[in-house]
Amino acid sequence: MGLDDISQKPHDRLAAWLTDDMAAVNALIRERMASEHAPRIPEVTAHLIEAGGKRLRPMLTLAAARLFGHAGDHHVRLAATVEFIHTATLLHDDVVDESERRRGRPTANLLWDNKSSVLVGDYLLARAFQMMTETGSIRVLRILSDASATISEGEVLQLTAAQDLRTDEDVYLKVIRGKTAALFAAAAEVGAVVAAAPEPQVEAMRRYGDALGIAFQMVDDLLDYGSTAAVIGKNTGDDFRERKLTLPVIKAVARADAAERAFWVRVIEKGDQREGDLEEARALMVRHGALEATRTAALHWAETARAALAEAPDHALRGMLDDLAGYVVARIS
Amino acid sequence: MGLDDISQKPHDRLAAWLTDDMAAVNALIRERMASEHAPRIPEVTAHLIEAGGKRLRPMLTLAAARLFGHAGDHHVRLAATVEFIHTATLLHDDVVDESERRRGRPTANLLWDNKSSVLVGDYLLARAFQMMTETGSIRVLRILSDASATISEGEVLQLTAAQDLRTDEDVYLKVIRGKTAALFAAAAEVGAVVAAAPEPQVEAMRRYGDALGIAFQMVDDLLDYGSTAAVIGKNTGDDFRERKLTLPVIKAVARADAAERAFWVRVIEKGDQREGDLEEARALMVRHGALEATRTAALHWAETARAALAEAPDHALRGMLDDLAGYVVARIS
Numbered sequence: 001m002g003l004d005d006i007s008q009k010p011h012d013r014l015a016a017w018l019t020d021d022m023a024a025v026n027a028l029i030r031e032r033m034a035s036e037h038a039p040r041i042p043e044v045t046a047h048l049i050e051a052g053g054k055r056l057r058p059m060l061t062l063a064a065a066r067l068f069g070h071a072g073d074h075h076v077r078l079a080a081t082v083e084f085i086h087t088a089t090l091l092h093d094d095v096v097d098e099s100e101r102r103r104g105r106p107t108a109n110l111l112w113d114n115k116s117s118v119l120v121g122d123y124l125l126a127r128a129f130q131m132m133t134e135t136g137s138i139r140v141l142r143i144l145s146d147a148s149a150t151i152s153e154g155e156v157l158q159l160t161a162a163q164d165l166r167t168d169e170d171v172y173l174k175v176i177r178g179k180t181a182a183l184f185a186a187a188a189e190v191g192a193v194v195a196a197a198p199e200p201q202v203e204a205m206r207r208y209g210d211a212l213g214i215a216f217q218m219v220d221d222l223l224d225y226g227s228t229a230a231v232i233g234k235n236t237g238d239d240f241r242e243r244k245l246t247l248p249v250i251k252a253v254a255r256a257d258a259a260e261r262a263f264w265v266r267v268i269e270k271g272d273q274r275e276g277d278l279e280e281a282r283a284l285m286v287r288h289g290a291l292e293a294t295r296t297a298a299l300h301w302a303e304t305a306r307a308a309l310a311e312a313p314d315h316a317l318r319g320m321l322d323d324l325a326g327y328v329v330a331r332i333s
Numbered sequence: 334m335g336l337d338d339i340s341q342k343p344h345d346r347l348a349a350w351l352t353d354d355m356a357a358v359n360a361l362i363r364e365r366m367a368s369e370h371a372p373r374i375p376e377v378t379a380h381l382i383e384a385g386g387k388r389l390r391p392m393l394t395l396a397a398a399r400l401f402g403h404a405g406d407h408h409v410r411l412a413a414t415v416e417f418i419h420t421a422t423l424l425h426d427d428v429v430d431e432s433e434r435r436r437g438r439p440t441a442n443l444l445w446d447n448k449s450s451v452l453v454g455d456y457l458l459a460r461a462f463q464m465m466t467e468t469g470s471i472r473v474l475r476i477l478s479d480a481s482a483t484i485s486e487g488e489v490l491q492l493t494a495a496q497d498l499r500t501d502e503d504v505y506l507k508v509i510r511g512k513t514a515a516l517f518a519a520a521a522e523v524g525a526v527v528a529a530a531p532e533p534q535v536e537a538m539r540r541y542g543d544a545l546g547i548a549f550q551m552v553d554d555l556l557d558y559g560s561t562a563a564v565i566g567k568n569t570g571d572d573f574r575e576r577k578l579t580l581p582v583i584k585a586v587a588r589a590d591a592a593e594r595a596f597w598v599r600v601i602e603k604g605d606q607r608e609g610d611l612e613e614a615r616a617l618m619v620r621h622g623a624l625e626a627t628r629t630a631a632l633h634w635a636e637t638a639r640a641a642l643a644e645a646p647d648h649a650l651r652g653m654l655d656d657l658a659g660y661v662v663a664r665i666s
Contacts, residue, residue, distance in 0.1 A: 035486055035489070037486060037490050037504075037507055038486050038489040038490040038493060039493075040489050040492065040493050041486065041489055092451050092452070092455060095447070095448075095451055096447075096448040096451055096452060114428070114429075114447070115428075115429040115492055116489070116492065118425050118428055118429055118451055119425070119429060119485050119488045119489045119492065120485075120489060122425060122454075122458075122481070122484075122485035122488075123482060123485035123486055123489065125455075125458060125481070126478055126479075126481035126482035126484070126485055127482055129462055129474065129478035129481065130475070130478040130479060130482060132474075132478075133471050133474045133475040133478060136471055138466050138469055138471060138474075141462065141465075141466045141471075141474055142463070142466040145459055145462035145463040145465075145466060146459075146463060148455070148458070148459035148462065149456060149459035149460055149463060151455075151459070152452050152453075152455035152456035152459055153368055153370060153371050153374065153456055155452045155455075156368070156371040156373050156374055156449070156452045156453060156456065157370050157371040159373065159448055159449065159452065160371060160372075160373050171370075174370050
């Protein structure tokens with residue numbers, strides 16, 4: 001392994017190791033997103049899938065399966081399944097959030113319409129479950145239908161918790177388990193299941209995915225307030241404008257005095273946001289150590305993910321998954 | 334059996350025969366629509382489910398299972414599953430169609446918002462697949478995930494076919510198989526499967542559900558132009574205003590001369606509808622026998638449904654399912 005290889009990002013090294021598997025996943029995705037009768041379906045799907053997400057979730061499935069010596073091709077089906085569920089979620093999310101951009105492109109709901117996004121998302125979910133039945137494993141179906149329920153439950157919870165200052169850290173954890181960690185956890189778990197890994201290892205891979213997803217989302221939520229660095233960057237403030245109760249806000253609200261609380265009520269609950277409010281919010285977070293505490297929590301979850309890997313066999317992929325957990329929090333370390 | 338009993342509608346007789354089973358289905362639905370963390374979910378679901386649809390689809394599952402002597406309780410799970418899939422479809426449909434009323438009440442998208450309808454629909458779909466895994470039958474999962482894919486494919490097809498005068502009877506059949514017949518067929522089929530009916534009977538129940546669903550939808554589409562009776566009633570014209578290419582329109586367009594074609598282009602493709610256009614559309618349909626031909630097609634499909642039952646065992650439920658096929662077309666006979 002040369003210096004170039006060492007300096008590669010963990011995500012790229014995983015992708016390189018899984019090149020053939022990922023090619024098979026991409027071919028299967030293209031095959032299954034087709035619709036003989038409704039060309040709108042592959043159009044919408046391709047718009048999103050070919051915009052090139054990181055394919056992190058299907059890679060978790062492939063890596064977990066290979067880590068435990070899987071030799072068949074069910075892991076390819078499951079990886080495609082996981083990507084379909086993720087894509088369906090994005091399509092529906094963009095309708096729910098009325099988003100206009102995703103992966104650097106206009107969203108499908110903007111290019112076509114909300115109707116197409118809702119129905120194509122439904123189609124992809126159905127196709128995902130069809131593919132799962134091809135593995136013949138009821139257990140895999142249970143894991144991924146549980147994940148799907150957790151995802152939508154988390155989204156509904158986020159909807160009702162948004163703008164509500166009573167939202168606490170427990171609710172926050174449920175929301176981000178739904179929006180992110182549930183599918184990470186299921187993706188890693190089904191990879192281990194399809195490879196017939198022993199139960200303790202299956203459970204360990206699930207814990208790895210869960211903790212990785214939580215760390216991933218906490219980093220995202222922290223960076224939306226510009227991390228702990230002094231200056232707020234360009235891509236910050238979206239959560240603030242959408243009045244989302246993310247961890248930095250929850251922590252700052254928990255420590256607010258009466259005047260500060262009035263500020264949070266105005267900007268989050270009432271949505272009356274003025275020039276300079278984002279900077280004021282950030283100053284309150286710094287004053288109460290809310291950003292630093294969020295950073296510590298994210299690092300803790302990344303460590304939890306790495307610790308879960310202790311159960312996994314000694315394998316090049318284990319090292320890459322370990323590095324991936326470190327990489328997820330690298331932007332805030 | 335007294336005169337009162339004979340004069341009951343087939344649907345009510347089915348419901349009476351299946352009282353205990355339906356009570357179990359309703360209890361299971363209430364149990365599974367709960368969400369510990371997101372009370373919005375049961376609120377939205379209850380609004381729709383307790384408005385009291387006819388529960389036709391779950392009854393098909395129960396009836397098919399009992400017809401073939403099923404004694405366990407998997408048929409109850411499957412019936413609840415089918416109702417969840419149906420409810421999820423209604424929630425998403427109302428978003429897609431921007432509907433304001435359903436089952437005599439304001440729609441969920443109006444009472445809450447589109448977001449809730451999309452996400453609660455997703456939740457119910459996930460819960461449906463969870464329940465299916467409890468039966469331990471991959472086959473049942475395959476049948477219902479196939480049906481889900483056909484439903485959303487049919488909806489997308491309807492979306493792209495609407496307002497397009499090139500839509501022909503083949504496309505129409507695919508659309509209504511998606512919107513209605515696919516779930517009727519799957520509901521009847523999984524009932525037979527869970528009762529371990531022999532293959533030819535499983536196939537026969539599928540054909541029964543498919544034909545029943547097609548007849549059901551054709552009657553609906555015909556009545557939207559006031560049936561073949563002379564006068565257009567109150568509840569007509571919705572499809573015309575939404576510029577849907579239903580069978581009566583397709584048949585009238587196929588037989589249109591140049592002037593008539595210009596009319597259809599204006600009202601359907603361009604959506605330029607004026608006072609008296611609905612009456613003119615109906616007059617053209619009568620002139621070309623389009624309403625009569627639609628009626629004949631619906632009666633044919635009802636007969637196809639009845640014929641499929643010839644394979645079923647001699648049983649009181651077989652008679653009720655036979656009567657149900659007659660009842661579906663009774664309004665146009």
